[in-house]
Amino acid sequence: MEYYTLRDGLQLPKIGFGTYQLAGAQGARAVSSAIQQGYRLIDTAYNYENEGAVGQGIKAANINRADLLVTSKLPGRYYQNGIAALQESLYRSQLDYLDLYLLHWPNPKQDHYVEAWQTLIDAQKFGLVRSIGVCNFLPEHLDRLYQETGVLPVINQIELHPYFNQANQRSYDQQKGILTEDWSPLGRASTMLQDSTLQMLAEKYHKGVGQLILRWEIQLGTIPIPKAATVQNQIANLAVFDFNISDEDMQIISSLTQANGRTFDQDPAIYEEF
Ligand SMILES: NC(=O)C1=CN([C@@H]2O[C@H](COP(=O)(O)OP(=O)(O)OC[C@H]3O[C@@H](n4cnc5c(N)ncnc54)[C@H](OP(=O)(O)O)[C@@H]3O)[C@@H](O)[C@H]2O)C=CC1
Numbered sequence: 001m002e003y004y005t006l007r008d009g010l011q012l013p014k015i016g017f018g019t020y021q022l023a024g025a026q027g028a029r030a031v032s033s034a035i036q037q038g039y040r041l042i043d044t045a046y047n048y049e050n051e052g053a054v055g056q057g058i059k060a061a062n063i064n065r066a067d068l069l070v071t072s073k074l075p076g077r078y079y080q081n082g083i084a085a086l087q088e089s090l091y092r093s094q095l096d097y098l099d100l101y102l103l104h105w106p107n108p109k110q111d112h113y114v115e116a117w118q119t120l121i122d123a124q125k126f127g128l129v130r131s132i133g134v135c136n137f138l139p140e141h142l143d144r145l146y147q148e149t150g151v152l153p154v155i156n157q158i159e160l161h162p163y164f165n166q167a168n169q170r171s172y173d174q175q176k177g178i179l180t181e182d183w184s185p186l187g188r189a190s191t192m193l194q195d196s197t198l199q200m201l202a203e204k205y206h207k208g209v210g211q212l213i214l215r216w217e218i219q220l221g222t223i224p225i226p227k228a229a230t231v232q233n234q235i236a237n238l239a240v241f242d243f244n245i246s247d248e249d250m251q252i253i254s255s256l257t258q259a260n261g262r263t264f265d266q267d268p269a270i271y272e273e274f
């Protein structure tokens with residue numbers, strides 16, 4: 001496995017495992033299997049209602065806690081009571097600390113994200129979480145965090161795939177020393193996986209379309225966190241470190257981006273999630 005080093009020194013594998021919609025006993029089995037296959041970065045959230053299943057999966061995998069990196073996220077409805085939600089996340093997952101804790105959405109109309117960010121800064125000082133970051137933050141939200149607290153996130157987890165390549169946000173994140181992490185890196189298995197250009201390039205590299213996409217995301221310098229319930233997809237998505245996409249083909253994949261390429265039309269400037 002290859003690693004990135006965050007601004008605060010935390011080392012993160014270049015690919016992680018998403019768990020949205022993996023719940024209950026099946027979810028726990030999928031998480032345990034993913035860890036057995038070699039995933040070391042697991043992404044969950046309070047709002048997925050699966051932190052219990054994720055915790056069970058971790059327990060069943062019988063791995064050293066120190067060898068695993070677990071991410072969870074604070075939901076908007078707890079932005080004024082963040083420590084209580086974090087304690088509940090730890091209780092549900094049966095963990096003593098989280099490696100990464102993120103604000104889930106800026107929710108600009110609600111306008112409590114700066115207060116919530118201050119809570120994450122405090123949670124890090126208390127030792128409840130190792131690193132702190134955000135999801136779905138635009139430059140205007142990140143600038144405000146810095147102006148009002150003097151602390152920038154180390155991670156910004158955003159929607160990113162070939163139909164929405166996030167060139168501007170990636171460039172902003174990079175300038176500020178923020179690592180971009182990619183949610184729905186496979187477009188949640190949308191019709192994008194049947195795109196003829198992606199299929200042609202996947203054949204050229206003797207890889208599946210999913211593998212080509214994940215490799216492109218890693219070569220962009222970002223961390224994809226694909227979700228896979230099936231062991232077959234879990235294995236395939238880790239086999240992306242044995243080939244390199246040429247600069248020219250990287251450009252071709254990047255050029256597939258579309259102005260309205262978001263899979264679910266969730267624009268963080270207006271979308272709110274509690
Ligand atoms: N911060 C945020 O706001 C958000 C964060 N997230 C996080 O990002 C993670 C990933 O995003 P998600 O929305 O789940 O979608 P993904 O883009 O990861 O797609 C998951 C889908 O792709 C399928 N799949 C996995 N691997 C392959 C492959 N190699 N070839 C073909 N199909 C494949 C899966 O099938 P199967 O399961 O059957 O194997 C599943 O149907 C989430 O699980 C969550 O942890 C997601 C959305 C928003």
Ligand SMILES: O=C(O)C(=O)[C@@H](O)[C@H](O)C(=O)CO
Binds near residue numbers: 020045104264266273
């Ligand atoms: O999965 C997440 O982390 C989310 O923030 C959700 O918005 C998810 O993207 C979704 O699609 C809910 O309908």
